Amino acid sequence: MTARQAFACTKPVDDLLDPALFKALGDPTRIKLLSCIIKCGRPCSVGEIAACCAVDLSVVSRHLAVLARAGLAESSKSGRTVRYGARHAHLCQTLRALADAVEECVPSRLAACEGGCCGC
Amino acid sequence: MTARQAFACTKPVDDLLDPALFKALGDPTRIKLLSCIIKCGRPCSVGEIAACCAVDLSVVSRHLAVLARAGLAESSKSGRTVRYGARHAHLCQTLRALADAVEECVPSRLAACEGGCCGC
DNA sequence: TGCGTACTTGTGCCATGATGCAAATATAGC
DNA sequence: GCTATATTTGCATCATGGCACAAGTACGCA
Structure with missing residues (x-):
């Protein structure tokens, strides 16, 4: 296959490579903030x-908003306080799906595919 | 646990969160370049x-160098041409290790740990 | 209604980085 | 050695993004 x-x-x-x-x-x-809420x-x-x-x-407020917008954290407001929590499950799932997708492209698998697996 | x-x-x-x-x-x-060499x-x-x-x-040359420096690709020189290939295995391993590390921090596991799992 | 707390948003500054073009380097072939 | 090809590096430009400080907004409470 050519490049x-x-x-x-x-x-x-x-x-998945977003x-x-x-x-x-x-x-x-x-990352420090995300790590903090992940570990907490x-x-x-x-x-x-x-x-x-x-x-x-x-x-910090801006950073947390960015994390939430990226789907890495989620916010919940109660009164004046806004709480941010890590989306552990979503993050794990995304990472594993990406790993699987990359693994699908290892040379040995592509060779077995012979170009017939996708329409390319 | 406090923040x-x-x-x-x-x-x-x-x-792992590097x-x-x-x-x-x-x-x-x-990302497009990385995706290309992953799929190739x-x-x-x-x-x-x-x-x-x-x-x-x-x-492109600069981007590929960045990818190599980050451990996502590896280069090999033969004559005048430099070839870049994706480090599939390393990438998968890194992603899965991160997923595992995040999973280790899900609330249910932390509750079971009761603060005794780490020295904190 | 006024005040204090919790957070968000506006603004200017500065560093980083992506890009294209041109020049430099490396190497194969003659 | 000379030349053509493959890639890297220097440089200027421009956009993006992180940061602090200040102002604004939302909300609980007396």
């Missing part, structure tokens, strides 16, 4: 999370 | 890969 053919061939890995998702994971501060297990308020690191609370 | 405790508590997920890795995956053009299965030359997309060859 051009591979480029044009649509496979599950194309949809730049928007990885962009959300690409900032050190944001329960939803935490913005102020509580902000107390953990050096950056301004407004920055 | 501060979770933040301070070191778990496998901390090392911002540098995700930063490499966070650009649309770079075999190592492709820079020029061959560059022929697939609209950006300049120099840009």
